Amino acid sequence: MEQDAHLRQNTRSLEPEEILFREGESADCAYIIEQGKLEITTQSEGQSVFICYLEAGEIVGEMGVIDSAPRTATAKAAELTRLTVVTRDQLTDRIAQADPILKLLVKILLDLSLIQI
Numbered sequence: 001m002e003q004d005a006h007l008r009q010n011t012r013s014l015e016p017e018e019i020l021f022r023e024g025e026s027a028d029c030a031y032i033i034e035q036g037k038l039e040i041t042t043q044s045e046g047q048s049v050f051i052c053y054l055e056a057g058e059i060v061g062e063m064g065v066i067d068s069a070p071r072t073a074t075a076k077a078a079e080l081t082r083l084t085v086v087t088r089d090q091l092t093d094r095i096a097q098a099d100p101i102l103k104l105l106v107k108i109l110l111d112l113s114l115i116q117i
Contacts, residue, residue: 010084010085010087011034011082011083011084011085012031012082012083012085013080013081013082013083014036014077014080014081014082014083015077015080016077016078016079016080017076017077018076018077019074019075019076019077020038020060020061020075020076020077020083021061021071021074021075022071022074023041023042023043023070023071023072023073023074024070024071025070025071026064026070026071027061027063027064027065027068027069027070027071028065028087028088029061029065029085029086029087029088030059030060030061030062030064030065030085030086030091031059031060031061031075031083031084031085031086032057032058032059032083032084032086033054033055033056033057033058033059033060033081033082033083034056034082034083034084035056035080035081035082036055036056036077036078036079036080036081036082037053037054037055037056037077037078037079037081038053038054038055038060038075038076038077038078038081039053039075039076039077039078040052040053040054040060040073040074040075041073041074041076042072042073042074043074048074051073053078054075059086060075061075062086062091065086065087065088065091066091066110
C-alpha cells in the first residue's frame with residue numbers, strides 16, 4: 001500500500017496538444033493515464049501517422065522502460081490529461097516482489113514481445 005501512495009505522489013499533468021514524449025527519445029519511465037486521453041503517433045516518410053488513442057486506466061511508455069530502447073512513438077495530450085509516473089526502479093521492484101508464478105509469466109511475455117519487435 002505504501003508503494004501505491006508513492007506512485008500517486010509522482011504525477012504529471014498535460015494541457016491539450018502538449019507533448020509527453022517524442023519518438024526517438026530515451027525512455028526512463030512509463031505513465032499510467034489517470035484522466036484524459038493521449039494521441040499516439042509515429043513518423044513514416046516524414047509524415048505523422050496516427051496509431052491510436054489511449055485513455056484512463058491504460059499505460060504508455062512501458063516497453064522503453066523494460067527494454068531500454070528509445071521511444072517508438074510520440075505521445076501527445078488530446079485533452080487535459082493527468083498521469084502517474086512509473087520509473088524503471090518502481091517497475092522492477094514490483095516485478096521482483098511478485099508471486100513466482102506471476103514473475104515467470106511476465107518473463108515469458110516479455111521474451112515473446114522482444115522476439116516480435
